[in-house]
Amino acid sequence: MSNMHEIRERIKSIGDIMKITNAMYLISSSKLKKAKKDLAATEPYFNKLLYAMRSILSRAPEEADELTYFDERTHIPEQKRKKALLIITADKGMCGSYNHNVIAAAEKVMEETEMSHLSVMGQVGRMYFQRKARAGKLQLDPHFFYTTQNPNLYRARSIAESLMERFAKGEVDDVYVVYTKMINSMEYEPHVQQLLPLDVTHFVADENDVTKHHEAEFYPTVEAVMQHLIPNFMKGLIYGAMVESFCSEQQARMTAMDSATTSAKDMLAALSLQYNRARQAAITQEISEVCGGSAAMESGG
């Protein structure tokens, strides 16, 4: 009897959890719809921004290399370079390996150097790196509170400003952004993009893509244009990364919750079979007990 009771309890609890995962699936699928629309609207801008950066940076005259944001600080050895990472994770878990992948990608970059400064967007990554920060080796910006929900330009602008200021002051030598990129509407993967110091090779897949255009004129001067252009680039890139990440997050959560719901259904089917078997066994046992009893009565009487 206790077996039947146990199975019934399990069926009930799995059913309850399935309700939650199903609701989360529905929420993330409606959020995904909006995120995909935003992504589709931003993508032309983002792609053209990358294209323009490639084209402008490869046409920039030599003198540009002396500007602040192009300074590669080559005198600092690889191990001693302070790296700043902007890591975009989710605010919640329940999205499969989404957070794990971003964190793993970030940690790979962090291994290359002794000291890294982290600015983490999203609660999950924040919590993870906070625990690690106590162990040393990395520094977490304690005042960096930005959510990854509904990315907007305003947020991107203030993040870009704080990163650029730290680079200009020399607090950090390299700036990266670690985010999740949509490859197509179903697939996504973590991606590490170096932002500063600016170099055209960071924005191309392979060396051959660097198009050597004839030089363009910069009006009024290279410095003035770059001073205005670079914050714009940074802001646009960070905004793009935020939009891509948000979209990937919803996609990941949707897939994870969908498979959770499916496996809950499978478990329910298996359990209800078990339950019916146990019930049948109990009935059979009862009948045989009754039969056995009456047989004993007859033979006895």
Next chain:
Amino acid sequence: MAKTFRLELLASDRPFYIGECEHLVYPAHDGLMGILPGHESLVTIVQPGEIKYKVDGEWRYCAISEGFAEVRSDYVLILGDAIELPDEIDAKRAEEAAGRAKELMRQKQSILEYYHTQAALNRAMNRLKISKRHSHEI
């Protein structure tokens, strides 16, 4: 048929206009800049202001907050934070934003905050100006 070049006006939240254009005027850092087909290669800043571009002999107008432009002889790319039609501007909202910014300007602020408010005020004033200029043309 007039000579044309390809124009792409892209805002961060949507592609605004992609197509042929005969003549383009946009606000550069020290005044308006006019582009005709065959212009020399150029990279410039775009200030908050009004862009006008001629398509099929007809001028079209839009408001841009800051951005930058890449000009080539047959192609112009303008990337802006926000590009809007005069009709789309919410004058009331812009007015409120301008009021807010003006009030903040009176407070003591750090330099960074001051720049932020100044930029916000610029954007709001530009929106107001453009929506006013075009509002009578209905």
